[in-house]
Amino acid sequence: MGSGRVDDVFDALGDPGRRSLVREIAARGDATATELAAELPVTRQAVAKQLAVLAEAGLLRATRSGRETRYAVTPGPLRDAVAWMVEVGAAWDERLARLRDTAAR
Amino acid sequence: MGSGRVDDVFDALGDPGRRSLVREIAARGDATATELAAELPVTRQAVAKQLAVLAEAGLLRATRSGRETRYAVTPGPLRDAVAWMVEVGAAWDERLARLRDTAAR
C-alpha cells in the first residue's frame, strides 16, 4: 500500500537540507530558489536542484510568473507519508493509531 | 523545535531498504539480522549495518539473548516524525488561511 508516492516523499525528505527548505517554504508561504539561496551557504543552483527533487516528489508546486519561479508546499504527499508511519507504527503500537485522527483531519 | 531526534529519523527512513526493514520487523514483531538477510539479496552484514543505523536513530531496540540479537520497532521516534510533518503541514494551512482572508477582503 501507498509505496509508490510515499517512497518518493521519504527519499526527498531524507536529506537535511531539503527538510530545511520545506520548513522554510512552509513558514514563508512560498519562495524562489534565489531568495532561499541568499540566506544559505550554498549556490542558487544547488537550491534549485533540491527544489526540483522536492517538486518531483510532489512536495512542492512550482509556479512561474514573469521571470521568477515561486515554490509552495503541497500538503497532500506529507499526509500520505504520515499515513505510512501511522500504519507501520500501528502494527506495533496501537497508541500511534490515535495520531491518525489528528493527522487525517 | 523537533530537529534533533526527528532529523535522525528522517535520515534513517531516507533509505528504501531501511524502510523495508522497519516494515518487515513491524510485521513480524521482531527479527534478527540473519533472519532478515535470509530473504533478501544482500548479505547479513549489510542488513546488520542498516539495523545499526535504525537503532541509532532510536527506531529499533536491540535485545541480545544468548547468541542472537533481536530487533523490535520503537514507536516513539515515529511519533515525533509524524508530529514534525503535521507541524509543517499546519504551517502551510495557516498561511493558506491567511491568504484566503486577504483575498476575501
Add this chain to the structure above:
DNA sequence: TTATTACGCAACCACACGGTTGCACATCAA
C-alpha cells in the same frame, strides 16, 4: 537600445554510504 536580474541546463568533482569480503569471538549442540 543596453544593463540587470532570475532561470535552466550541462559538465565536472568529491565525498558519503550501501554493499562486499574476510576474520575473530561467543554461544549452543554433539
Add this chain to the structure above:
DNA sequence: TTGATGTGCAACCGTGTGGTTGCGTAATAA
C-alpha cells in the same frame, strides 16, 4: 572436546548525489 551457528568489526570498493562552475536565455529596469 569438536562442530555448527550467530554476531561484530574492519578494510575495501563503486556509485549515487549534493555542490560547484560556467554558459545561454528570457524577462524586467534604465
